[in-house]
Amino acid sequence: MPQRLDYEAIAPRGIRALGDVYRYIACSGLDALLVELIYLRISQINSCAYCLDLHTKTLLEKGVSSRKLGVLQAWREVKATFSARECAALAWAESVTCVRETVIPDADFRALSEVFSEKEIVDLTIAVGLMNLFNRLAIGFRRMSDPLDS
Secondary structure, three states, rough: OOOOOOHHHOOOOHHHHHHHHHHHOOOOOOOOHHHHHHHHHHHHHHHHHHHHHHHHHHHHHOOOHHHHHOOOHHHHHHHHHOHHHHHHHHHHHHHHHHHHHHHHOHHHHHHHHHHHHHHHHHHHHHHHHHHHHHHHHHHHHHOOOEEEEE
């Protein structure tokens, strides 16, 4: 499938601004593995092949087991595999990503509030929004460098 637009070349200032947000999240104090895990889960929900490949590679390189990544999509069924913070963050990421269907329930916010500070919740929500935007750019403009062939 050919790329529709090279959005990085067409709007470099906009992409740099998104990079600034990405760097903010990286320096926010949130655990880097947790952030990558939610990035991967969001990319699963959105079916973004480019981001699925990217975040899977990153998590494997950082030592996350392939077994854990293999059950990520069904994390609610194997909660013992994930920490309380990971479960709360994954539930939040799913609710925010699927906002039209979920309307982000109070129960998800309460669960998140039990294990994250207010600043962490805001930063996590920024990260969720950012990954959703990156997924939409990659999918919308067909960023498909076919990572599996490289």
